[in-house]
Structure formats: structure tokens, C-alpha cells
Amino acid sequence: MELYTESVDYLKAHGISSVTDDETVDSDLLQDVFPEETEWVSHSPLQTEPCLPSTPTADSPDDLLQKRMVVLKGVLTSEEIYLSELETLLTPMRALRATAGTSQPVLSTDQVQTVFYQVPELRDLHKDFYTSLRTRLQPDKVTDRQAQQDPGREEGPDLQLYQAEHYLSVGDLFLKFVNQLGVYRGFIDNYENAVEIVLKCMQSDQRFRTLAESMMSSKGSDHVKTKYTFEALLYKPLDRVMKTTLVLHDLWKHTPPDHPDSITLQEALRLTSSFLSGVNERSQCKRAVMLSRGERRQLLRDGFVVDVCESGHNLRHLFLYADMLLCAKLTSAGRQAQYRFCWYLPLVGLKLHWAAEHLPSSDYQMKISKTRAKMYQLKQALQQHMKGGKGSVSRAVDRLRRKFEECEIWLLTNTPSFTLDLHSTSGKSHTVRLFSLCDLNEWKEAIEKQSGNCMETVPPDLLSVTGSCIKLRMTQQPPLHCVRSNESTHICGSLYVMVQSACGLQQPSSAYVCVEVDGFEFYDRRKQTCLSAFCVTPQWDEELVFQVDGAQQLFLVFVSQYENDTQDDIVGRAVLNLDPDNMFKKWKKVTCSLGQVDVTLSIKYVPHPLEPPSTTPLVQEPVFCVPIGQVAMQESVLVPHIVRSCVEEVERRGMTEEGIYRISGASSEIQALKHAFNTNYREAVSKLRSVDVNAVSGTLKLYFRELPLTLIPSERFKELSEALDIADPYLRADSMLSLLQALPDVNRNTLLFLLHHLRRVAARKEENKMSLSNLATVFGPSLLRPPVARVDISQEVEVQVQVIFLYLQCQNLPEALLTKHLDIDELET
Template identity: 90%
Template sequence: MELYREAIDYLNAYGISPVTEEEMVDSDLLQDVFAEETEWVSHSPLQTEPGLPSTPTIDSPDDLLQKRMVVLKGILISEEIYLTELETLLTPMKALRAAAGTSQPVLSTEQVQTVFYQIPELRDLHKDFCTSLRTRLQPEKVMDPQSQRDLGREEGPDIQLNQAEHYLSVGDLFLKFVNQLGVYRGFIDNYENAVEIVQKCMQSDQRFRTLAESMMSSKGSDNVKTKYTFEALLYKPLDRVMKTTLVLHDLLKHTPPDHPDSITLQEALRLTSSFLSGVNERSQCKRSVMLSRGERRQLLRDGFVVDVFESGHNLRHLFLYTDMLLCAKLTSAGRQAQYRFCWYLPLVGLKLHWAAENLPSSEYQMKISKTRAKMHQLKQALQQHMKGGKVSVFCAVDRLRRKFEECEIWLLTNTPSFTLELHSTSGKSHTIRLFSLFDLNEWKEAIEKQSGNCIETVPPDLLSVTGSCIKLRMTQQPPLNCIRSNESANICGSLYVIVQSACGLQHPSSAYVCVEVDGFEFYERRKQTCLSAFSVTPQWDEELVFQVDGAQQLFLVFVSQNENDTQHDIVGRAVLNLDPDNMFKKWKKVTCSLGQVDVTLSIKYVPHPLEPPSSSPLVQEPVFCVPIEQVAMHESVLVPHIVRSCVEEVERRGLNEEGIYRISGASSEIQALKHAFNTNYREAVSKLRSVDVNAVSGTLKLYFRELPLPLIPCEQFKELSDALDIADPYLRADSMLTLLQDLPDVNRNTLLFLLHHLRRVAERKEENKMSLSNLATVFGPSLLRPPVARVDISQEVEVQVQVIFLYLQCQNLPEALLTKHLDIDELET
């Protein structure tokens, strides 16, 4: 009842006679502030959102506004006291950190970091909130002078204060504060470790015990010194965050329905309830569950997944215990959330297999696109209604929010994702779908780690275990972005990511990087690079462009593939925070550690209003029979992906193939690859790995042959022909290189890329029987064409072959650039 005592002191200080505790027993205010926290029960997010606490009926609006001001001032006083306590807790940190470097440390550097973990951040968070709230509560800040004078003239002096109080808006401050409550997550997870260090050091070190037992803090308006123990101060943040919901509930109760803060405070209450419920459940996750034979079972991880079964798929809550996986359905009976058992699998001998899900039919893609477009419209309408802030639109806002949530849940359940197959030694199998490759990797690692530690299986009491899920769960809501309302901390616009290269692989392999962003799912949130060549230092130089709305994080997953294309292994993952205050309009180079591999990428962010997503599915632009500069521009590269992919595959398994590029592959396979490159690039790359290598080389030749304009423009045919007639070999080579440099950027770099590849092929001519002359004969007519066809083509063919042959023989042939030069702002490691 400490907060109650503080309120009594506050009323006495202002000459107000408070009622006794006995008189307050039946008071709504007392019941709201000191309600038992553990009785709060969240509601299922899959059902209709339960009504938020309604504003109580009161006799006088003036009284309600006055109570609201009292509540706000009480919150401010409480915040100021809490800040003083945090400052007191931080007082010895600097000295302890300095002593850690001496010969007689009180605490080690690591112990100091653990004991004070996240406390400075909490202090800064509450200091900002307290300062902003104090500024708003200053009388002159309630309403601008002109508005006060106008109200005084129109409605009289008695109404002026009441209107000024009604004009006061603080909801945005609370919403901003609630959206930063994540700072408490690290403190709560670290709390037990910090207390353990404090307790041990108090027993072993007299100096620390003296310090920890006599922490003095100023309290109240008269700055009376209060004595605390270190451990008591360390508990203050834990106690404080758990009361946030009650504070918001109390403030909302005394806010009129037509007040500008009403809707904002309800949103803040929704968010803080979700966060604190998760914290509460997470803090209990270490409580063990008693099994039928006396062993202990503990919850290690839980979250929402899509459960796939014969007749369909549904959103389910998955629980990973120390000895089993439990899948349950979250339901709502009245106002009480409950779980119903679906299935379970023991961890002993559990085998996992993951794969990307196949693309849906065109009709289903159309439905996904229409749902995304509908979500975008709902969000626009929701924002428009929220600006009004009137109680008359609250019902409309609630309906829009429910529709928005339904659309997002549908997308989570139906959008193609990654599947994880679970095979038990008992013969039972289940398949779940995860919303991202990053999530799948986290689940896969957690399950494999625990199944490796699990030696025996104890048959569970399914009824009691399922019933305990409500108390033990750590996650209570699906990963919905529609519940987030504060977008000031998010980015909106175009996010460009160029994945350049990687190093650190222990063995050669082909690899790709999957890049995912969070935020609203109006646009594609997941893209991946093409498969690299078989190497220990894969290189992509591939640009991925995201249209992002509400993004806060970028997820990277590195996947390697063995030489036989039979197994994909997730090597590592990483997360990059997208801070809109520190984002950049110039390219920024970043090196990220993904497990054993370091990946280098460049990022650029351009904020701008986004166009509504199309209600039609995106159709891949064709690459065959399209001008090469158009293909390169669409892919944001200097060498089209089809050229790079075919070349890398030939170098992977075709350098030893006799007659490579001379022997044609099966026409059916070449046409199938052509169709795949025109419609689904990912499918095409996958096909490249399985078809005959001569079909791959044939596809590359076909691409150059079907270019509307040749790689070497027709206008240069005459100049190149004249250069061939130069007798001096050095002057001839210089002239040829000059003409090559005059080619357009895409043409020049694609030609250079191909020429270097053909030289590597010729290096193995003893095995593949393809010399530089043979390769020039194959590619010359496709790469260079005369401006006008002539009757005698023998001379033209000779020019075509000789030009390519001379380029292949050049000793100082420049290297190709795969992407345009980036204007890199700075380098991060």
C-alpha cells in the first residue's frame, strides 16, 4: 500500500483532508489502483477483441475532469519519486566500474555490467516521459493564450478552466512511452542474475555490504531522505513496470469519452496489456510443471505457427517443453481464455526437415494481392478516423481494427512460407509453417538442442499440461503488426539492400542469403539472392528492393547448399535494427556476422509516401527477347542474372565437359529453362542445378542469340572490321579495347564477364576440347551482327569470329563490374 501512503501525503501537503482507508474500501478509485494484478486475464486475439475498460458513469463532467487532473498530477509525482530511486541506484555504478580495474575490485567489470544492466536506459526513458508530462501539466501549456481568451469571452470565466483541462492532451506521451516498454524486457530477463550477484557480494565483501544496506534517496516534495537497500532499489523497476496497466486503466477511467485522449489511451492500454501479460507469463516460464511420475517439465519456448493437416491449415499455439512439443488451440469461453489440445510429439528421436513452400496458384496469388490491397485501405481509413478523436467514431475504429486484424491473420495463415516437418520415432508426423525463415531457424535450433539433451519420454497428462498453458505461456498474441499504432519509430519508403559477398565458409558450397523485413504485409517482406557459384567466398552483388511500411528490423539468414543439391543448411542468422533517425539516403556498407560467416552488404533507405499495393499479383518481367539494358535496369545490375547464373553453373560442373558450348543440349530442357527465366527466376535457378549442363550452356547461347539488339551494337561492326585490318598487333589491340570501352555500360560489362568466363573454359581445353578459337566460332555470330544483311555472309562471319577471338587473346582485358559504383557514406563493421 506504499502508493496509497504517498497519495495521502500528497493530499495533506495541499491541505486536502483525505478519507480513511476504511472509507476507501468501496471506492472505485482504490479498486482500480490496487486491484490484484494476477487476476488480469488476457483475451484471445483470434476472437472479437474484448471491449476496453469503459469510462464510468459520473454525475458531473467537471468532477470527472478534476479527478483526471488529480490522477495526472499523482502520476507525475510518482514518476519523479521513481526517477530519484533510479538515480540513487545508479550512484555507485561509476565508482564500482572504476574499482573493477584496480587490484582490489569490489565487483568485476562483468558483474558491474550485469548488476546495472538496462538501468541507465530505464532512467532515460522515464526522464523523457516525466519531463514531457511535467511540461504538459504546466498551466500555461494547457491551452494557448489566444484560445484561453476566446473561451473566456465566449463562455465565461467559470468555464475557462474546465475547457482548458479538457483541451489538455497527454495520450501521445503515454502511447510513446508504452511503445518503448521493450527496454524493460532486458532488465527483467537479467533481474535474477543481478540479484544473485548482489546477494553473493554482500556476503563476501564487507565494503559492498555497507554500501548495499544504506542507499539514501530523497523522497517527496520536502526531499526527506529515505533509506533503501540495494536489493530493494533493484526491485523498483520490476514493480514499476507491472503497474503500468493499472495506471493507464485509472487514467482512462477518468477521461471523458469525447476527450481527444480517449482513443489514444485505449490503444496504449491495449499495447501495455499485451506487453505486460507477456512479461508476466515469461517470468513464470521457469516454474516447473509436475508430471504424473514426479519428474519436472518446464516450458522453454512458445509462439504461433500454422498447423498443416489433410483438410486444411489453422493458426495454432506451439509449446516447446523440456521433453515434448505441444500444439494447442487458443479459444475464448466468455471472457476467459483457454487452450484446447491438438497434438503432441515427444522430443526423443524427433527428426526435422525444412523447405520453402511452393508458390500458390495464380488464383490464390490474386486473393493474396487483393487482401493486401484491402489491408492498405483499412489502415488508411483507420488513421483517418483516429485523427478525429471523437467518441462517435470509436465504434467505427473498433470495426476497422477487427477487419484489419482478420485480414492480417488470414495472410499469416495463407501466405506461402517455410515448412518444418516433424517426424517422431513412434511414426507420427506433423507439419507446421513458420512466418519467416528467421523464425523457422530459431525454432529448429531450439528443438534440436533440446531433443539432443532429452533422454527419455514421460507420457504427459495432456489435460493438466494443456490447462497449464494459460499460466506458463510467454507469447499470447500472433505476430500481428496491426496492433501497433505508433509509427513514428518505423520507416516507410524504399529500402535498398545489396548483398555483396561472404567469407568464413569452411568448405566450398553454393549459398544464398534470405533477407526479411518486418512491418505491415502490404508488400513483399521476404526476398533472397540467387545461388552463388560453388565457392568458400560466395559473391552475389545482387540488389533487393523492398517497399516497407512500419519496418523496424531487417533479418538476414545465410543458407548453404551442398554440391549434389540435396541438402540446404542454415549456417547463421542476424538482425539489423532500422532506426529512422539514423537511416541514410546514401549507401552504407555493413559487415554482419551470421554465425561462422561474415556477410557484406550495402543499405540505402529513401523515405517517401507509398503507392497503394496492386490488387493484382506481381508478374515477373520476361528476360528473353528483351533489350539487355532494360533487363539490367529492372534488376539494378550491370550483368543480368541469367548470364551470371548460367555462367556460374557451367563453371561449377561443365568445365570438364567435352564440347561444352559446341554440343547442344536437349531442346525441351532449353525451352523449359527459357520459360522459367521468363516467369519465375527462383524456379529457373533451381532447374539449372538439375538439367544437363549442355542445356545450361545452350540456354545462355539462346539468350544472346535472341537479343533484339546484339550485345556489340551493329554501329560498331564497320569500326571493328577496320580495326582488324591494322597490321601492327599492338595498335590493333589498343584500337579494339578503345572500341570496347565505347560500348554502353551494361553491354561492355556483360561482354567482359562472358569473355573472362570463356577464357577460363579454354584453360581446360585439354579436357573439354574447346580452345579460344572454337569458343569464338560459337559465340561470334551471336554477339556481333552487321547493320544490314548481305548476300556474301562469309566475310561477315569471319569478322564476327575474329573480333571475339582477338578480345579473348587480349592480355590486359579489363575486369567486369557486376553492379554500379555505390556512393558509400561510411563503413561499419
């Protein structure tokens, strides 16, 4: 119940007592909302107390050996980076010694000796350890050693790998290394003197200052050059020895008890813990460290996020300083709020990648839906109690409010959202989840802006920095909407957002607009338009409907997908305030500036009491084999998105394709697109851009062919057949157009949209070999069928083809409407 405990901690930290033992908590709610979770223990990099657990984690031997190899490879990579840093630190030593005997020395001989004291010895110690460890980890040598121990055995590759990992012994290397940690004793005792010389010389000698602020070293697997300060490099050995205990602890924890290394690593862990405890008693190195250019550590941004780790999702407080990201857990000691260190990442070289999370399993979606329904019930009960008297009712109100807040924290932590992956050049990575795309974009911009101006600095005393978070934090509490008491400024009812078009893109792209609202988590608070066609003026005309309770703001984020680019690009964002006093029951047209792009949308608000949220998870309704009117109603459009998407893709790259709509695409690709359109529209549009264009045209034909009721209703077959017999071409055309106008709105506009597209295809018949008659032959039987089968099938086909052919030839064919006409009240820019 780790997550439930954390929820109570947060409430305590903000002055709200937890549910007492004599108060009954809804057992069904807790069972639904707060499952059993494993505690995720985050060790501080500065932890120096002996940390020997009673037994390693109870994983299977196979799992332990795999994790052990991951730890060992991580150690090897980290050692390589550390050696590069030591070599960079030693690079100017020879030149500084040479100038010490000249008339204009940068440093004296004694100062050079002090600054670089014990650094060469540390380099040699780690070089020997790195070389030995790398040799042990080479698969070919491990396999050879195994073969020597058991010649003649023939095993499969998986068993060979398991045995290689089992026989691999490195405990003696770590024990030998720990026994030489005395080399660090001299460096640590001398550290303060070395730093003092560096800082004084930076102030007095411009030559040394230039050197000390721009030392370059390769870092990471891609060997990217990273800029360091001299002071930061001097701190590297100090930081390295502090982390030795943690490295050994992780390695021992993932070593099976029967492994030859188990006892050796435990002894090495005891020795290094004892060594570091002694160092801590004497060390005076916890001073305030200056950053580059004389800046002190500065908090730029903070807020609550969800930290994604092995044990699950946990609510955490993230702090962005001028040189690092710090993640901490808010706890309460008695009534006083405190922070516990979780992890940190330096900003130098930090790489970011964001994405929308995939939908969870149906069972988990059901759990989210039930929690939302439970929250709705709690809010209704809370409002009823607050209308009553005082006394005993007040305790019930407090109990309901606490349970309500705990539910919202659970939803914030577990509802699918957006992930931000953070990759450090040291090889460490962390993933955090943000509650909205707008919030993610703000964090992303702030981190990228600061990391671009940041150089490697001295790692902080993380425990001290974590302790100071209480005083520095700007965000005091998680984003719980339930703690806001001024409900008079909230809106409750249906909010309609019609996203129409955008302009201002500098290059063609496929784009979508993500729309988010705040308020309670009873209903979906985030929706987005479909992906537009590749163009510089995207057109959606898509209506998004929100059920809102307690909403105050509307957030818009414009996202582009450029060709051959798998990463979505956030172009801009905007925020609209939802003032209930100025909200409108008629559509109101608004133009919003989202970065370089202007987005036109219309908004309408209809206040009304809300129905309880459904406990059935929302799933996308299928579009194939469903009446077209039903599909259009689900999408709030007049032309279904599948028709628009396929047409736009054909016009983007299929207009010159010979035999487009005549040559069939691969059946497997068409069926894959059909499945995608039925289950995940966003995935379907992505697939459209990568499959053969004939598969796109084939999908469009299949959609019309599988409609349970043809696009042109069967009851119109006889009237259309009779209209074809009219001799006068003008009268015939008028009759055909009258019958077209009499079709249902969705059928008529979809047919008009398709006809205009086919005319554009035929306009390039010299290239694609598709004339109007060819296109009518392809689409006629799919768009029109008689109410009953006729004896003369040839006559039936002739009518089908001729009807479409005459419509394609019509000179005054009306334009299609994509959405219903909006009764716009006013225009606002």
C-alpha cells in the first residue's frame, strides 16, 4: 500500500490529518484504488552508513544474473568516463610544471604539487581496475574459461550464456580495489587546499581562469565532448569514492547467494563502508560550491510529477536548478513537511524525449473508470453533508474530503498521460510523467534552455540541497483540484470545442491540436484532433466535446509531425480562461496564437447537471461495417475521418500513380489499415503514411464496399435509373442533382467530397491513366446498389456506373461541407 501511504503523507504535509484508526475507510474503495505495491527504496549517492541487508532480493537466479551483468556493464562504462575525466584533469599538469620555473609562472611548483596531489595515483588505480574488469567481461574469454572447466560439453546458446554469467567471478577485483582505497585518503585530506589554490588563481591570473573554465573531455557512449570547470573535475574523485558503497551494494544485491562472488563482495562492501564512515567523520568538504561565472545554485522551476521506476508510479516533487534536476519525495515528520532524496541528473548533455503513453489494459481502464465513479459519489455525498448542520457531521465531512483527495492523487498517478525520458551522458536515465501536454512542454522548454547554457559543475551535497527544498520550493502542493474551495468561478456542464484550421507553418507537416481542460478527474480532460494532411494550412473542422466539472482553464497545444521524423514537435501552446460570467451558449469564434501558428476554433458552453461517469472504459467505436450516419455522429462531422484521411493521402502521393484505384494494394496492408481504423485512429493515420499508396486507395474502396447501407440509398436506385432515361441532357442533370440534394446530410456531403476528389484524380489522367469513366466503373457498384437483386445484372452495373459517371461530369456540382454550420455569435481575435 505504498501509494496509499504516500497519499496520506502528502495530506499530512499540507496540514490535513489522515484517517484515524477509529474512522472506517471504505474497504471497497481502497481495494479498487490502492493495490499492494512494493516499496521503492532510493539510496542517496552520499549515503555512507554500512548498508548490508540481511539477504539479497528474492529474484530467481536467472533474473539476478541478468541484473548483475547490467550492473557490471554499467560499472565498466562509468569507469571509462571517470578515467576520461581524470585524464582531462591531468592534461595541463605537465605544462603548468614547465611554466613554474619561468619568469611568469601560472602556478608555483608547490602549488602544482598541491593541486594535482594523488591524482596520477588515482588514475593508475582505476586504470588497472578498469583493464582487469574489461578483460573479465569479454564474452569470448569467459566462454573459453567455461570450456576449459568442462570440456566436451555441448549446450545451447542460452545455457552457455547462463553458465558464462554464473562462472564469471569479479569479486577479487573489487576486493583488491577496495584494499587500495587508502590512495583516496590523501586526496580527500588535500582537497580543500587544492580547491583554494584553484579559486585564487582564477581570480588573479586570466590565463589560468580561461583554462579552468573550459576543460573538455569525452563523455558517454558517443564520446561527445563535454565542457567542465577545473573545480568540477577536482570534485570527481570525491564524488566517485562516495558512490563506491552504492555500486558494491547493487552488485552484491544482484549476486545469487551460491555465487562464488557473494562472500567476497560482502567483505568488500564492509571495508568500503567502514572506510567512508571514517572519511565522513574527518571530511570538511561540504562547503557551498560556486558554479561557473560566480553564480550560486538557483532554483528555476519546480512542480509535482510522477516518477516511473521498477516498482511502479510514484508522486514526486521535481526541482530544476541552474545546473541539475533533483527529484525528491515529500514526507511528513509529525506535522512538519520534509523531503527525502530520490535521484538527481546534471543538466550538461541531458537529452530529452517525450511521448504519449499507450492506453493501459482493459482491466486497468476499468479500474480507472470505477475510481472516477467513486470520486463522483464522494463529491455528491460531500456536498450533501456540507448542507447539513455541524457537530458529528463535520467529522463525516472531513473523512469524505480525505478519501476524495486520496482518490484524486491515485488518478493523477495512474491515469495515462505524457512521459518525458531524461538521458544523462553518464548513462543514467529516468522517466517522469506529466499531468498534461502543456505542463510537459513548459518543463521541456525550461530544461532545454538551461542545459544549453550550462557547463559541468561541482556536484552538490545532495542531502543538504534536498533539505533546503522546503525553503526554496515555489509549488507547495500537488495539483489537486479538490483543494480549491471557490466553486463560484467554476463551470459545470458540456464544453464544445470546434478546432477548425491553422496557418503560419513554415513547412508542410501533418499536425494535430491537443485540447485539455482542468477540473475534477471524473471525465476525460484531454482530447485531440486527428492528424491533418501534409500541408502548411491544416484543416480539421473537428468537434471535441468535454463534460467538465470545476473547469477554469482551457489549454491548447499544437503538435507537428514532419516527414521522416518519428518525434512529434511541439510548436506552441496557449491558455484560455473559462469565465462562467462571460461564457456563451452560442458558438464563439476565437483565433489563438500558438507560437508561430495561429489556430482558429469555436467554443460553446452549455451548463447543466452532469450524469455520473460511466464505469465502462471508453474504447474507440469501429468504423468499418457501420452505417455511415452513425460513424459521422460519433465523430461530430459530415464526412467521416477515414474518408478524409485516405483521400488526403492519395492526393499527397498517389495522383501520378498509374492505375490508382484500379490496381489493388496488398491485402495484408489493407486489412492492417482496416484494423487500425477500427481500434486506434492515430495509429491508422501513421500507417497511411508508410504503406503503399495502392493500399490506401484499396482501404477507401473497401470502406464503401462494406457499408451495410450504400452511400447512395438503395431506395433511390429506381429514381436514378429513370433519370438516366431522360433525353434532354439539361433536364437529366437537374433531375440527378435534385436526387443528390435529397440524400441525407452525411451521405450527400461524403458523396460530394469523394466526387470532387475523383475529378481531381481524372484531371491527371495522362499520368495515372484513370479517366472519369474508369473511376465510375471502379466506384459505381460500391456506392449504389438496387434494393433487390435483378435478373439482368449487366443492366444493374450499367446504371451504377452511369450514375457516378454523370455526377462526375456535372459542371455545377456543389462543394461538400465537412461539418455542420455553426451559429457563430461573434468573432474575436
